[in-house]
Amino acid sequence: MKTGSQRNAVASESANEAELHGITELAREYGISLRAIRFYEDKGLLAPRRINGGRAYTRRDRVRLGLILRGKAVGMSLAEIEHILSLYGEHGEGRGRQLDYLVGRIDEAMAELASRKRHIEDMLADLAEARAQFKREMAAKRRTKKA
Numbered sequence: 001m002k003t004g005s006q007r008n009a010v011a012s013e014s015a016n017e018a019e020l021h022g023i024t025e026l027a028r029e030y031g032i033s034l035r036a037i038r039f040y041e042d043k044g045l046l047a048p049r050r051i052n053g054g055r056a057y058t059r060r061d062r063v064r065l066g067l068i069l070r071g072k073a074v075g076m077s078l079a080e081i082e083h084i085l086s087l088y089g090e091h092g093e094g095r096g097r098q099l100d101y102l103v104g105r106i107d108e109a110m111a112e113l114a115s116r117k118r119h120i121e122d123m124l125a126d127l128a129e130a131r132a133q134f135k136r137e138m139a140a141k142r143r144t145k146k147a
Contacts, residue, residue, distance in 0.1 A: 021057040028071055040068055043078055045085060057130070074109045 027034050040046045041055075045068055048055040057065075064085060065086040071081040 019059045020051075021062055023048075023055045023057070026057055026062060030065060032069070037065070040065065043082070045082060063102070064099075074106060075103060075112075080105070099123060 021029075023034055023037055037046065041048065044130055046057070046061050046064060048057045050056070053138055054105055067085065068081050073085060076084075084101060087101065
């Protein structure tokens, strides 16, 4: 016999599964191509239902697609994204591990971007210095030609 919380979980899962989305709807919502969504399916990251030959995505698929795209946006490989998705089990027990991993990965991405920013700032300073030097040389040449 199921407890009240088990019945609520089953009812909630059924309601979420009833919320179906088409591939075109998801592509439009996330601003990606149909081909990109099919690619993620081919890689096993999404598993839509097939209804009358068409793809029907559940709320879970929609959330997974959002996670995939966020992972790609911070430079994660598909293998890393797959790892994150695998941490998030059917009942959400991996949520803490998933979040720890994501926070660590985001920290790494932020450190990398900060390093790139420092390099860019150094390069801009070097270029500004070289530009100023060249302008001084050009001005000196103009003065000598006039004299």
